Amino acid sequence: TQLLEQSPQFLSIQEGENLTVYCNSSSVFSSLQWYRQEPGEGPVLLVTVVTGGEVKKLKRLTFQFGDARKDSSLHITAAQPGDTGLYLCAGEGGGSNYKLTFGKGTLLTVNP
């Protein structure tokens, strides 16, 4: 079974601060996705990274896929209260394995 460890589990910061969330595994993933989930709703996809070393930017969010495709990070610059939510990473096994494994998530609170 492939596992994804997310850290930190909880993060509470002030508006305007920067933060990084990590997603680590001992397994190789063919692709990795980041989602954000708000209370009472399903997760919403933020980004998919496929190539080792890939960096993608989405406004103030920067996503990086590790060279070995075993880890990923999400960096938020100048966090805003609207960034508050549960951030989830999810890895796809690859090949004929279409299982999707989720990390347990990072609950981010951005205080005004």
Place this chain on the structure above:
Amino acid sequence: EAQVTQNPRYLITVTGKKLTVTCSQNMNHEYMSWYRQDPGLGLRQIYYSMNVEVTDKGDVPEGYKVSRKEKRNFPLILESPSPNQTSLYFCASSLWGLAGHEQYFGPGTRLTVT
């Protein structure tokens, strides 16, 4: 509007009473999946389906059944629910596989088994 719908949104039932949670998508997606979300355990995949009549187990399939007779529907069946199946359930779909394809999630079904 592209969406994944689930019904019911909330369900309280008793141990052993068979139930079905329906899931439907209007995006002509090949891939559909069921997850459960529990505090401290995160989202775990129950079953997934690559196409009509093609289903496979995820990480926690015990106690669940699924069927994919039509492309748009992917119901989750609990033949004999038990209290440990109390959870928040999500259905999701994507165009094909996962790499590079957005997975759309339904709004969730909160199930309580007493």
